Amino acid sequence: MSVEAHHLPGTAGLRRRLAVNLAWIGSSQAVITLLGLASLALTARALGPAGLGVLAFIEAYARMIARLVHPEPWQALIQHGTRALERDDAGRFGQLVWLSLLADLLGGLLSAGIGLLLAHWVARWLQVASDHEQLLMLAAAATLIAPRPTAMGLLRIYDRFDLLARIDMTIALLRLVLIALIWSMGMGLAWFVALMVVWTLAENLVPMALALREMRRRGHAVRSASVRGILQDNPGLLRLFVNSNVNVTLRQMRQRLDIILLAGVLPASALGLYQLARRIGDAALRIGRPLTQVFMPEFARLAAREEFGTLRRLVLAGSLGLGVVLLVLLVPLARGMDRILPFLFGPAFADAAGTVNLMAVAMALYMASMSLGPALISLGRDRAMTVISAVTTLLFFAMLIPAAWIWQAEGAAAAHLVSNALWLAASATVAWAALGRSGGHGR
Template sequence: MKAGAADGGTGRHPVLRRIARNASWVLAAQILSALLGLASLAFAARALGPAGLGMLAAAQAYGWILNRLLHLEPWQSVLRFGVEAQEAGQQQRFLRLVKFSLLADLAGGGLAGCAALAAAPAAAGWLRLGPEGGSYLMLLALALFLNLRPTGLAVLRVLDRFDLLAKADVAVAAVRLGLCAAAWAAGLGLWGFLLIALLEGLASGLAAFVLALRQLRRSGHGSLRQLPLAGLRRENPGLLRLLWNSNINVILRQSVQRLDVILLTALAGPAAAGSFHLARRLGEAAQKLGRPLNQAVYPEFARKWAAGDAAGLRRLALGLCGAVAASGLLLLALLAPVMAPLLTRLFGAEFAAAAPVVCVQMAAAALLLTGMMLGNALLSCGRDSWLVRMSLAASALFLAALAVLVPMAGPLGAALAHLVLGLALTAGNGWLLLRPLPPRGGAEAAP
């Protein structure tokens, strides 16, 4: 009894304090990064106008998609097995995982960078970026070669240094804001903001890694240079399988959604893509502010399920989703009447016509947030395979809506496609949650 009491009295509270501390760092970094990012967007929009902003967005989306498709990020695998190695005091095993991660990042970055350089001339023509479009894409492709952020992220999280990661992200966002303000004041055009995007990509890719190496040295870990990789797979069974599985779901979900700017640029031109990019960034900022709530409620869902309270889990999930949806509708009702003058004041008169697109994108962001929250409820009660199927179906529906609506309505069509995606995820995940749940610890029934 004493041991149990000690565990309950002292063993759990440090864990809760650590979770709260790390979550607060993540939340603060997300809020500050979102605000700094919107300020940077305002300077870029005023300097470039819709067409220039669309070209910048298309060039960034091009590199991002190739990086996501060809650079398998190893941080989830390293985090999973690295924590186990640290807990067991197996320093060499942990360092082998870090070296494997570094080599995987270098290989993936090299593959993505070479592909981006090789395909740039053809992609620039398809995206209608003009005679210098290939050079735009090639410039931003250089940052792909040195994207070591996944390794840095894994090491800092294993070593419980979320604070360093948060500070690095906010610092990069702050420097980007300063450079964007200077570029706007100096009257620099698209090349100036492309150079800023390149510097931001390099800083984001290297800052976390440099901090991770310094933290490894301060923690007393040895050098990676002469460390052999022999025995890596034996020490970490399932490492490569986890590397693949942890990436494939993210690749499918994120790459599909990032195709909107590429398709819109190709079909409707850079100016339409610029207006939509502005709307999407505003929606993403609102969604980012709601993600900490989404992360915080997952343990509560799990506790309801562990207690056998399926009805309580449903009530909690549906109640929270109703509150999020109501808050989103209230915010939209307040902002919609003044959206056009607000966009004019913040981003310039050329973006006033994007007000309907912004309103639709904000509604889509609220629906996506509720869909993700319902997805967490499904994960907590063992319906992960159903969730994957629903995500794939919703992504297919999104692509179909994008292909049909963009030629018809341009940037508004792209925003409506996101609204379709949000509706599909919210309705589909809600339907799955309302179906009879499997017994706790039991297998899922087929839908």
């Protein structure tokens, strides 16, 4: 993304930024997905099913703890940092960056500390080998230095989606090369965990170094200040920081706990059909989720300038545009799903067509709502967004087990569909009410 594009007048600059940033996000995610599949294939060949399972557990252990105890500050940084830059307040912007880095530092310390403390007890509970306990500790230690959320916030504020995409694609390519080298040399599990540590550190340190370089290039600098003073100068910052992270955690609970709960209800064959539908849905979401990264800084700019008419049109275009595109894609696929699934995955998955179609509609509703989350945050409705996420998550889990008990895998997929539809309807109602009021701010 060129620096000049940020200064194009009116909607011309906005459309150009969106087009270029979406192109970078979409193409990079496609490349990273392909490189990741190649890395997975080589890792599976090197370790076998058992070793791959242990590696997956070690990585999930470190990432799960980091997700729970290291809240990410990038949304708050984008929202309030954009306001500061729109008002030419470089000093306040530098203080916000400092506070964001401080949050990442404390989050990394907490994540690594808890991971190291729990590694022994987790290893004993699961009765794993002693060397696996050491690998758990190594993976946990890798989360100590984790400034990536701040780096992502800075690069998105500066419209450097191109730089972030290049970084992630390069790291993914180097990871594939190193995995191929380890595989060719016949190395074991410990080498793959060591590579995971190197990869984790690179994902954090490289973007941060380039983000700080971008700051210097634009005449900005990190400025230390008291936390209380920064919070007083930026009303709503702490509330947004808490609500945005609670919202993400609530939404992810549906994607992480459902399999565990359903394992006690569904027979293995039905659980396999549901898992296939989930994996297909997750693949679509991997492409759609980065859209929020593009929407967030643009919505924050429009809200800071009080250009609510443009913001309203952009939110509507984002929701309806994604909805129409997905409808055009899903209808022909749904009609031939009973033939597509056996061809791709084998005859045993022919009965998954109904479950996959329900999950596809659920994911379509989720993607149609992707412009609403950034809009609610930009309009100061983060508290309402968190309440909506909490209520729809509770309803999802209340529906999940009874629906699966009665309708098996299709019932579980239907629970996703209903909860996503409710989230879309409630979020759209709140966003439109906020946009209809003058000013559009407040709770």
